[in-house]
Amino acid sequence: MYYGSSSHSRRLLLLLAVALLCILPLFFKDELVEKYQDGGWKAYLSESTDSALPAILLPALEPVVFAFMIWSRGSAEEGAQLIKSILLYNSSPTEIHIACDDDSRIYLESRLKLVTHPQHDVHVVFYPITVQDMLDRIEREGSIKTDHEAGTPGLMKLFLHELMPTVNKAIYVDTDALFIADPTILWRVFDTFRPSTAIAMGYHPEQMAHAWHYASRICSCIMLLDFEKLREQRLMDSRLYKDGKAALSPPAFRAMYGEPAGPDGRYDNVKLGDQGFWWAIVDHMPEIFEPLSYDFEVSSCLVETYNTGLVGADDMTEKEELASMMHTEKTPMEGKPVRPKLLHFNCLRAETYMEWDGWNDPTDALNRKWGAAVKYHTGYKWAGSTGPQATRMQERPATVEVSTIPKIEFYDQQQQHRIAGTDETPEH
Structure with a gap:
């Protein structure tokens, strides 16, 4: 009897404890709801734990960094659409460095002011x-x-690493382009670089344009550039350098084009603008170059967007996709489907690609493939281009910060200052 009574009492106490635990939340319901609304689940943590939370659970996302050269109103209008597409898709913070004229800056600032709720x-x-x-x-x-x-602004692509001396690496994109996927995917390609790699861009070994010295085998329209390496290795020469260190580009230019033989003592036999000089550099020094996936260089020019587009059945198999591909044989993408993530509308012969007459022609092949994408992205409103606020826990809302460098200096000028130990105006 003694043991039986004790066991019965323990069971009774256990039942009472369970009942109490079930009832208690009802008494404190209003207070709990109020605390949750004030601070979410973080409201239940002590102040010391809460203050440490961002470092524990929310490591800072690395920004995706871009470097652009934007010159003229048309370039600014195209560049604005490019930036809008970046903000629409980027899953990371965005950092954009833009070399430009004042009119382009004013135009771009007017668009950026419309972005009030960025995701990052x-x-x-x-x-x-x-x-x-x-x-x-x-x-x-x-x-x-x-x-x-x-023109001359196009050549500045060879000097962006000098214009932006605090930038370590960046994605360069021509303004006549649109992202249609997360730019963070492209940014992560940097993580796959060999230790010697400083440049990545689309590579087309099948292109055979002898008149261009085969410069169409690359496209300097989309590039991953390790600015820090290009500065350390001194990509471009300058008469301001007095330390005897040789620049990379002069022997590369001579190997491809011979000695400068123009009437002004400069190269007059280089085609395709800056691309002709980039081609000489990467052809002469393949150790600093890696080919970039065509996913990020879906061009409307020589490669006809590889016959990709918003056409055909959405349940097309990979085998069927491969069978429909163009301009991938004997390239790094042979046997691989091109999965478009960045569209480049070059060679359209219009002030801006948005104004190209072909977008109004229902029979045009490029319009059938990508016209709907252009209409969607250019029609998407800036005020809505960033979507909802990020849902991840963060200490403050994401912001848009715009700043202007008061006075630019190229890296060779800064080096001249450093050697002279002065802050005087550099030699021009």
């Missing part, structure tokens, strides 16, 4: 550059010039 932090830095700044740097280099339609 956005930081845009403008580098105001004049035609004279560009001409002076080209003069100090000593050998390059261009007759390409992109």
